[in-house]
Amino acid sequence: xxxxxxxxxxxTALLLLxxxxxxxxxxxxxxxxxxxxxxxxGINVVxxxxxxxxxxxxxQFSIGHAGFMAAGAYSSIFLTTVIFQLTGTALPxxxxxxxxLFFLALGIGGLVAxxxxxxxxxxxxxxxxxxxxxxxMAFGEVIRTIIRVSEPLGGPRGVGGIPxxxxxTIVFLFALASIWLMRxxxxxxYGRASRAVRDNEIAAEMMGVDTTRQKVLVFTISxxxxxxxxxxxxxxxxxxxxxxxxxxxxxxxxIYLYIGGASTISGAITGAVIFTxxxxxxxxxxxxxxxxxxLTLVLVMLLRPDGILxxxxxxxxxxxxx
Amino acid sequence: xxxxxxxxxxxxxxxxxxxLIALGYTMVYGIIKLINFAxxxxxxxxVYTAFFTATWYQVPFPIVIVVAMVVCAxxxxxxxxxxxxxxRYKPRLSALITALGVSLFLENFCALPFVFGxxxxxxxxxxxxxxxxxWKTYDVSVTNIFLLNLGVVSVLLCGLFxxxxxxxxxxxxxxxxxxKATASLMGINVDRTISFTFAIGAALAGASGVLYGLTYRSIxxxxxxxxxxxxxxxxxxxxxxxxxxxxxxGSYLMGISEVYANSINSNIGFGMAFVILILVLxxxxxxxxGSKEQEKI
Numbered sequence: 061x062x063x064x065x066x067x068x069x070x071x072t073a074l075l076l077l078x079x080x081x082x083x084x085x086x087x088x089x090x091x092x093x094x095x096x097x098x099x100x101x102g103i104n105v106v107x108x109x110x111x112x113x114x115x116x117x118x119x120q121f122s123i124g125h126a127g128f129m130a131a132g133a134y135s136s137i138f139l140t141t142v143i144f145q146l147t148g149t150a151l152p153x154x155x156x157x158x159x160x161l162f163f164l165a166l167g168i169g170g171l172v173a174x175x176x177x178x179x180x181x182x183x184x185x186x187x188x189x190x191x192x193x194x195x196x197m198a199f200g201e202v203i204r205t206i207i208r209v210s211e212p213l214g215g216p217r218g219v220g221g222i223p224x225x226x227x228x229t230i231v232f233l234f235a236l237a238s239i240w241l242m243r244x245x246x247x248x249x250y251g252r253a254s255r256a257v258r259d260n261e262i263a264a265e266m267m268g269v270d271t272t273r274q275k276v277l278v279f280t281i282s283x284x285x286x287x288x289x290x291x292x293x294x295x296x297x298x299x300x301x302x303x304x305x306x307x308x309x310x311x312x313x314x315i316y317l318y319i320g321g322a323s324t325i326s327g328a329i330t331g332a333v334i335f336t337x338x339x340x341x342x343x344x345x346x347x348x349x350x351x352x353x354x355l356t357l358v359l360v361m362l363l364r365p366d367g368i369l370x371x372x373x374x375x376x377x378x379x380x381x382x
Numbered sequence: 383x384x385x386x387x388x389x390x391x392x393x394x395x396x397x398x399x400x401x402l403i404a405l406g407y408t409m410v411y412g413i414i415k416l417i418n419f420a421x422x423x424x425x426x427x428x429v430y431t432a433f434f435t436a437t438w439y440q441v442p443f444p445i446v447i448v449v450a451m452v453v454c455a456x457x458x459x460x461x462x463x464x465x466x467x468x469x470r471y472k473p474r475l476s477a478l479i480t481a482l483g484v485s486l487f488l489e490n491f492c493a494l495p496f497v498f499g500x501x502x503x504x505x506x507x508x509x510x511x512x513x514x515x516x517w518k519t520y521d522v523s524v525t526n527i528f529l530l531n532l533g534v535v536s537v538l539l540c541g542l543f544x545x546x547x548x549x550x551x552x553x554x555x556x557x558x559x560x561x562k563a564t565a566s567l568m569g570i571n572v573d574r575t576i577s578f579t580f581a582i583g584a585a586l587a588g589a590s591g592v593l594y595g596l597t598y599r600s601i602x603x604x605x606x607x608x609x610x611x612x613x614x615x616x617x618x619x620x621x622x623x624x625x626x627x628x629x630x631x632g633s634y635l636m637g638i639s640e641v642y643a644n645s646i647n648s649n650i651g652f653g654m655a656f657v658i659l660i661l662v663l664x665x666x667x668x669x670x671x672g673s674k675e676q677e678k679i
Binding site: 121 | 411415417465468469472473475476478479480482483484485486487489490491493494495612616619623647649650652653656657659660663664667668
């Protein structure tokens with residue numbers, strides 16, 4: 061029993077985490093507000109890890125991640141909400157059919173974001189460094205502008221009345237699955253090619269890595285996960301607005317990533333979790349809240365320029381030693 | 383036609399304000415390759431400094447602009463010393479996140495009630511507004527504020543041009559931006575040169591803040607720097623970041639196109655800057671007047 065527990069320590073811990081959180085919510089030890097924060101943390105973790113695939117592992121600099129989130133969010137609610145509002149039929153609500161539709165919308169949100177990522181990545185990834193960063197930021201804002209001027213998607217008013225399909229179980233499973241998939245990708249030969257591109261692009265090319273293809277691939281996959289996260293986010297908030305996906309949102313993920321440590325998955329997870337909760341801890345300081353938050357940010361960066369975790373990876377996210 | 387010409391003048395007006403902010407972005411980027419997000423907030427502090435000196439002491443315009451420039455320069459240098467200098471040889475992205483943190487800090491700290499407060503204020507009328515019709519047939523007019531803006535910008539630009547190209551410190555700045563290590567081997571104090579660059583950039587942002595207050599006469603909140611800051615930054619990138627003439631050309635392009643796009647639809651006006659940016663960078667990846675960087679193997 062003991063060795064079994066030890067071998068499956070991570071699975072046990074995750075299961076315990078899940079059980080503890082859902083039970084304490086059921087018995088009202090956690091209120092809805094905290095629960096919602098936990099769900100946001102889960103979504104932020106996926107967003108940050110997927111951003112880390114581009115920024116930390118492939119060494120490209122993308123700062124428009126909220127754009128993909130918006131693409132995913134809007135294409136998913138188009139399927140679950142807007143279509144019904146436009147045709148005037150009743151929403152399916154929380155029925156089996158509704159949930160099936162939601163999962164379909166989740167996949168479609170991811171796919172639309174992935175296609176967007178592919179289309180954006182193809183011309184822009186020839187740019188290097190800061191220029192790439194600026195173009196990704198611009199594309200993020202262009203996506204938002206397109207949403208703002210398209211009337212069926214609510215234009216600048218946003219879309220309300222989205223059914224709340226997202227719950228803790230879904231967020232938990234989604235975060236787990238995404239992290240697992242991204243970890244496997246990053247540990248595969250593709251991941252190694254990515255790191256080669258990051259460490260020395262010319263050398264990588266010499267060794268036969270198709271660098272452009274590699275960058276576009278990572279960009280597309282990352283956008284896919286961001287799109288799915290956006291879909292889940294929309295069905296949690298129940299009301300979305302183009303201004304939910306401003307450049308500030310992208311910056312938030314960038315902050316999570318670099319605070320935690322950009323070049324590891326563990327860093328991304330840590331940063332996202334800690335910095336989702338920190339601003340809320342300071343909520344009672346009201347006007348001082350953002351001042352303290354920004355000071356924490358600057359201090360952490362000054363004291364630990366490589367992020368809180370530096371470049372350490374949790375054991376269970378590393379390649380297993382056999 | 384009259385509308386078209388009048389909008390052109392409005393665009394030039396806006397471009398002037400962007401140009402002075404963009405210069406700071408471009409100079410700082412040119413020397414330490416850092417996108418200084420907090421620059422937009424230095425501009426905001428310039429607006430507020432001008433507001434307070436003008437309302438409390440009722441001093442004339444030249445003094446207001448000098449005070450704003452000095453205050454902003456001090457803030458720029460302090461910022462550099464505290465937040466950016468310790469990270470100079472660390473990963474560049476850490477410095478970028480720090481810049482973000484500094485920007486958030488300045489905005490939110492200034493919004494505290496005992497600092498500037500979050501409320502709307504209206505800028506005092508420093509100079510009585512006059513209108514001159516310059517083209518009778520089309521009823522196109524310029525204001526004295528517009529002419530003053532152009533004057534201030536021309537003076538500052540000439541000064542900057544002289545400083546960068548014909549003085550010792552300008553030579554040092556160019557040397558440091560070209561190659562930091564070699565510059566320090568030649569006996570240049572790299573740290574001091576970088577601080578000086580920050581001071582100049584921040585002072586220009588301060589001047590821009592004064593012109594902004596003078597022209598638009600309204601101070602929304604301490605977050606007002608964000609959008610002009612972004613537009614100016616985009617302008618700097620379009621012109622070729624690191625290039626001083628590029629920043630000016632980019633700013634006017636940005637200002638004029640924004641005014642025209644806004645007159646069609648404000649949502650389009652909002653996205654216009656980004657579309658231009660993408661087009662320029664895809665066609666010419668280093669901006670209009672940027673120089674191509676050689677890749678060393």
